[in-house]
Amino acid sequence: MDLAGKVAVVTGGNSGIGEAIVRGLAAAGASVVIDYVARPEDTADLVKEISAAGGKALGADADVSTIAGIDKLISAAKKEFGQLDIFVNNAGIETRQGLLDLDEDSFDKVISVNLKSAVFGTQRAAQTFVDQGSGGVVINVSSVHEDWPMPGNLAYCVSKGGMRMLTRTAGVELGPHGVRVVNVAPGAVATPINAKTMQDDSLREKLEDSIPLRKVADPAEIARVVAFVASGDADYMTATTVFVDGGIMQGGPGL
Numbered sequence: 485m486d487l488a489g490k491v492a493v494v495t496g497g498n499s500g501i502g503e504a505i506v507r508g509l510a511a512a513g514a515s516v517v518i519d520y521v522a523r524p525e526d527t528a529d530l531v532k533e534i535s536a537a538g539g540k541a542l543g544a545d546a547d548v549s550t551i552a553g554i555d556k557l558i559s560a561a562k563k564e565f566g567q568l569d570i571f572v573n574n575a576g577i578e579t580r581q582g583l584l585d586l587d588e589d590s591f592d593k594v595i596s597v598n599l600k601s602a603v604f605g606t607q608r609a610a611q612t613f614v615d616q617g618s619g620g621v622v623i624n625v626s627s628v629h630e631d632w633p634m635p636g637n638l639a640y641c642v643s644k645g646g647m648r649m650l651t652r653t654a655g656v657e658l659g660p661h662g663v664r665v666v667n668v669a670p671g672a673v674a675t676p677i678n679a680k681t682m683q684d685d686s687l688r689e690k691l692e693d694s695i696p697l698r699k700v701a702d703p704a705e706i707a708r709v710v711a712f713v714a715s716g717d718a719d720y721m722t723a724t725t726v727f728v729d730g731g732i733m734q735g736g737p738g739l
């Protein structure tokens with residue numbers, strides 16, 4: 485994968501899948517703006533690690549549930565690295581409430597962080613790509629739950645389902661501008677978002693028994709697919725979803 489000379493923004497980029505995506509894009513030669521809202525020391529360590537390996541990265545503190553936060557990231561990319569080529573909408577949260585338990589504040593929060601951020605991240609990045617005239621790619625980290633119900637996590641599923649149609653509609657609208665929009669949809673990945681399951685041996689075992697490849701993914705396994713989608717090797721791919729789920733959506737044993 486060659487991303488030399490490219491400039492990327494990764495939202496929620498200092499932990500879990502986002503952190504692995506930052507590492508993967510930087511290792512392929514991209515300069516990366518690492519968005520974060522918590523643990524600035526983790527961002528500083530990541531910037532240091534990338535610089536020590538000869539790469540370029542910059543931390544930017546921005547809440548992507550606001551358009552102002554998204555604009556701050558794009559301005560940082562242009563100011564520090566001169567352009568924007570890759571925008572990864574990765575930030576996400578979940579509240580684990582079913583429909584009958586769902587409250588208005590939790591719903592608004594999940595939709596703002598997961599879906600509103602992706603809609604306006606895609607819009608602002610696409611406008612930048614159109615203004616630059618050189619194309620670009622938006623990658624939305626959705627989930628198998630863009631398509632697969634998860635009872636007890638309704639707002640999360642609604643947000644990821646929204647990302648599914650965001651990518652299809654925006655991909656069609658932006659194709660004539662040479663701008664690609666692609667979802668990368670992970671299955672179960674060991675990260676802070678699902679620490680409770682990952683730290684409980686019996687829950688993790690039950691989950692792994694239900695995955696045809698019999699293992700939860702490492703974040704790097706998702707990041708390698710993101711780097712491929714971001715690269716010219718995937719230049720005919722748009723308005724679609726790449727599932728990276730160990731086969732879980734096809735119904736492994738135990739489901």
Ligand SMILES: NC(=O)c1ccc[n+]([C@@H]2O[C@H](COP(=O)([O-])OP(=O)(O)OC[C@H]3O[C@@H](n4cnc5c(N)ncnc54)[C@H](O)[C@@H]3O)[C@@H](O)[C@H]2O)c1
Binds near residue numbers: 497499500
């Ligand atoms: N871990 C999994 O099993 C899994 C599976 C499918 C999809 N995903 C998706 O992957 C993405 C990354 O999640 P993860 O598993 O790495 O968990 P994570 O909790 O490590 O990452 C989420 C990141 O989003 C950031 N964030 C939260 N609110 C934000 C805001 N307002 N502005 C900017 N950043 C914000 C967090 O600080 C964190 O860095 C999410 O969109 C998640 O839905 C995860």
